[in-house]
Amino acid sequence: MTETPPISTQDRLLDAAEELFATKGFSEVSIRELAAAADVNVAAVNYHFQGKDNLLQEVILRRFVQQREATLNALEKVVTEAGDRPSLEQVIDTLVRTYLTGTLGTRKKVTFLSMIAEEMTGHHAQAHDVFFKEMIAPVFAAFSRALTAAHPRLTAEDLTWVIASIVGQIHHFIVRWKKARSFEEDSEALRTMLRVFPPVGLTVEQYIEAATDHISRFSSAAILALYPEDQQ
Amino acid sequence: MTETPPISTQDRLLDAAEELFATKGFSEVSIRELAAAADVNVAAVNYHFQGKDNLLQEVILRRFVQQREATLNALEKVVTEAGDRPSLEQVIDTLVRTYLTGTLGTRKKVTFLSMIAEEMTGHHAQAHDVFFKEMIAPVFAAFSRALTAAHPRLTAEDLTWVIASIVGQIHHFIVRWKKARSFEEDSEALRTMLRVFPPVGLTVEQYIEAATDHISRFSSAAILALYPEDQQ
């Protein structure tokens, strides 16, 4: 028998919204479609949250705090566990892995939160201030600290450039995966994409593993070459 | 006196659409708003193009062929001009520079075509097949050839990973710039962002220069370290 722990209307809405927004984009999802997916009345959205915009905000925040905590914990763990000198590759691997895992994968439903990328690139972010102060800034700070622990040579400005390069790669690997999944099987576009981006044929877990490995090795190699340690 | 070479209705629509779509996103721009901006009747969109969707397609295609030609020419030039062994950094610099210039900058109006990034990340791409076959594939092929000329060691699969890392960085630097420009001056979000992403204070040209320099050096260093040349 399938256990059916009764889920509240609000949670059902949040779940449906997260999946639909991530899949189709905010503007492309109507409240009626949302209500149908969550099996609630159309008025529920305005009763429980106060409007569609607010629902988006709640969806984003809910995922963000979870993702942020996971990231901060993982980063702190890798720093403390490694004596006090983790390897660059370890630190980057940790960030990339938590990011990709929390965003793409291994979730019950296919309800990934590619909304992080969406928030960065989309046109609908209205929780900007909260998003930057509560999400970007803390993760940036923690990642900076971890990188500095691994490679004390990096200045504050170096860090902004290096981190931008790493985050850029992460987002792109997320987007590519989503894009590939959005194609119909055997479409012309998919076939072209496969020629340009082979790892698309993998499972999510394999993809996360492969992408994490590549980004970490690529980026740590670049950092070590660009900002060499003192030899003494 | 301002020269006023009479611009056709279609071109005025394409121009307005390019700017508005890039700024607010496709779904957020109504045909009436579009018509007002282009100073044409609402029916013009459906008369000259056949519907809003088709207009988007035309806008994208118009920019794409221009961007593609610029990229292909620049890549071919750097390969032939350099004997037949350009440096890795030169090749990457060429791609990044043409990409950023064509996307962010130095255009008459602030009408950048961040629609390339939009096409990749957004939810509205319906010209997928055309886009991949006519834009992505040729540029990928040309860039692969140029990279191979600079660094024969790279296998076909290596290239897909390396190029993904480079393109990811490019897109991210585009998005960050756009995002920063979209903030109100002195907003909390902008202040947070500046702490995390200093180069936002630059002019477009300076930003393009700095970003190009960073991405090229970062990526070529990574490639040289990860795939070392034969020493013999």
Place this chain on the structure above:
DNA sequence: TAACGTTTGAAACACTTGTTTAAATTGCTT
């Protein structure tokens, strides 16, 4: 100038959007 096809214009169309209303139902507490 007359007649032509092309382009523009204001208005209307059919439909969807997010949101509100007010009555019906539910779940608790007394």
Place this chain on the structure above:
DNA sequence: AAGCAATTTAAACAAGTGTTTCAAACGTTA
């Protein structure tokens, strides 16, 4: 079981959407 607030419901609302219509204006050729 009664009363009461919280919730759900179907229906309506006002506003906005992309698109179509068809008459007026235009520009070119005869």
